[in-house]
Amino acid sequence: MADVFVAFVREDQAFAEAIAIALQDAGLQVSRSTKVMDAIDLSPAVVVLWTPASSRSRLFLDAADRAFRSGKMVLARLGGAPAPADYNTALQHSFHSWAGDPDQPELAIVIGHVQRLVEFASGRAAVGGGGAGVVHP
Numbered sequence: 001m002a003d004v005f006v007a008f009v010r011e012d013q014a015f016a017e018a019i020a021i022a023l024q025d026a027g028l029q030v031s032r033s034t035k036v037m038d039a040i041d042l043s044p045a046v047v048v049l050w051t052p053a054s055s056r057s058r059l060f061l062d063a064a065d066r067a068f069r070s071g072k073m074v075l076a077r078l079g080g081a082p083a084p085a086d087y088n089t090a091l092q093h094s095f096h097s098w099a100g101d102p103d104q105p106e107l108a109i110v111i112g113h114v115q116r117l118v119e120f121a122s123g124r125a126a127v128g129g130g131g132a133g134v135v136h137p
Helices: 010-025 036-042 058-069 085-089 105-121
Strands: 004-007 045-050 073-077 091-094
Touching (some): 004 058, 036 058, 058 073, 091 105
Parallel strands (some): 045 073
């Protein structure tokens, strides 16, 4: 079973690949499944790549909602697209000017949040919560 799934739309594939590589470099197994809903259900963490393009995709919005409601969402916002107010309790990280640099400090925080979700799912760490999608580091 994979540790994390990265949800994205085709237009954002380069950014998704950069995030997936950073997650793999941190020792996490990234799902490459094309069965989006199954991958979300089977992965302990889901990085949702929120962009102007993804926010217009019905399939993506359904996938993001599933990740959020299951408490697995780590939201990575690119390009200034605001996430819905419903997701205000999710972990959100801004990559507005990110060009794929693996040394971006925010990327290390995303990786840490994914690692905590994976540890929680395996019973290795206690994670406090305040609502769906919330992890308190």
